[in-house]
Structure formats: C-alpha cells, structure tokens
Amino acid sequence: MLTQFKRFFSVDNPKAEKAQEFGYLNAINYMAPHESGGVGNLCSHASPGCILLCLGEHSGQAAMSEVVRDSRKRKAQYFMKNRAEFMAEMVFHIEKLIKQAEKLKLKLCVRLNGATDIAFEGIRFSDGLNIFEKFPHVQFVDYTKNPNRFLRKLPANYHLTFSLSETNQKIAQGLLKRGVNVAAVFANGLPENYLGATVLNGDEHDLRHTDQQGGFIVGLSPKGHRAKKDKSGFVIRNYGMERLAA
Numbered sequence: 001m002l003t004q005f006k007r008f009f010s011v012d013n014p015k016a017e018k019a020q021e022f023g024y025l026n027a028i029n030y031m032a033p034h035e036s037g038g039v040g041n042l043c044s045h046a047s048p049g050c051i052l053l054c055l056g057e058h059s060g061q062a063a064m065s066e067v068v069r070d071s072r073k074r075k076a077q078y079f080m081k082n083r084a085e086f087m088a089e090m091v092f093h094i095e096k097l098i099k100q101a102e103k104l105k106l107k108l109c110v111r112l113n114g115a116t117d118i119a120f121e122g123i124r125f126s127d128g129l130n131i132f133e134k135f136p137h138v139q140f141v142d143y144t145k146n147p148n149r150f151l152r153k154l155p156a157n158y159h160l161t162f163s164l165s166e167t168n169q170k171i172a173q174g175l176l177k178r179g180v181n182v183a184a185v186f187a188n189g190l191p192e193n194y195l196g197a198t199v200l201n202g203d204e205h206d207l208r209h210t211d212q213q214g215g216f217i218v219g220l221s222p223k224g225h226r227a228k229k230d231k232s233g234f235v236i237r238n239y240g241m242e243r244l245a246a
Helices: 014-022 048-053 060-064 066-081 083-104 169-177
Strands: 024-028 107-111 139-144 158-163 182-185 197-201 217-220
Touching: 014 024, 024 083, 066 083, 083 107, 158 169, 169 182
Parallel strands: 024 107, 107 139, 139 158, 158 182, 182 217, 197 217
Antiparallel strands: none
C-alpha cells in the first residue's frame, strides 16, 4: 500500500511508554486539533481554555518541532479531504501495530484522538463496519468533551472518558451520576475527592479502560508550560487542602 505517513501512530511518548509497564503497546494518533489544520473543526466541544492549552500544539514534540506540527496539519487535511484513503491507511498501520505488539508480547491499546475529538464510531467503511468493528480484538480508548457521544451505545472495545473543562462542569456532574468517568487537570497534586467523586491517579498510564469504573474523577497533572501557568479555569487550582501524591 502506498502510504502518506510513515509514522501514523506515536508509541514512544511518555504516556505510551508507561503503558508497557502494564503489559500494553499504547499507540496514539495525533492530528492538528480544533481548527488549526485549516480544514474545519476537529474538536467540536473544545472550550477556550482547552484550545489555549492543547497538548497537540503546546506540549511534547509539538511544542518543540515545527515539523511535527506541520505533519499533524497534513494528517488533519488528509482526514478531511480524503476520508476513505485516510481510513484505509489507518487500517494498514493498525495491522502493523498488531504485529508489533505480538512481537513484543504486549496487548495493543489504540487511542485515535490524541489531540482531536472525532466520533470515529460514526465513520464507516464501504462494508458498513467502523474501525472498532474492523478490529474487534483491539482495545481502543479516547477522551472526549462531546457529551452526545455517550447517548448511544459504544463498541465493546472502545472506552471513552469525558474531559472536564472550565465550561462543562454541570454536564460532567450529570455524567458522573450516570457512571461515566471524568478526567480533570489539577494544578497542585490530586485531591482525594472532587465534584463528589473519588479521584483516581490518571498519570500512571493512558489505559483508561483499566481504571476503576462507575463515575470516578481521573486526575491528571498539567502538561506543558502553558498548562502549568494556566489561569483560564481549565486547570483546577482551588479545590481544598487534602491531596493525593502527585
């Protein structure tokens, strides 16, 4: 197959590397977030704080390399302009990841939205299947700020964690009551409880399907220099005195 990208999924960022300690090869697809790819909005429910701090632009390799940012823009444009070819290439690279995981004797966990919020469950191939049905034995995970994605039944091998922002607290509280886990970023260590829910340490890995389920806060520390200085409200700063270890 003639491919547009030699490197489609990242398997060597810090969170992906942590996953190997838990028996997983963690592969993450990064594309230009929100409207930064110049081809439409790939993060329909992004808040102003989320856009300002986005890890897809202001953290890790993207923060250091214009080449990385350009590659992510090209991938977003590929997705929007040549959807069928993009999905075919994604299948090709996931098949390679399966072989890589088998060689390493690891299970495979794929995150399709490293910096975007695309409802891949609604994108189907000519055979009527979506990417999760194409690979029923592969585990997929993502974060989302789109509450509508929880209104329909998700594929059994696709786990979504809702992402708290400075604008969606009421929605997050409603989802917590329904048993959905919610990710939140805390400035100075993790509290034991937040919004009436127990806080889990989400920095240990990105394997959200292995977290305790049933309406927990997945606590994360701020990543990138912008997030560490954030005052938009996206990064939570005033949340009581008790802390868990960061």
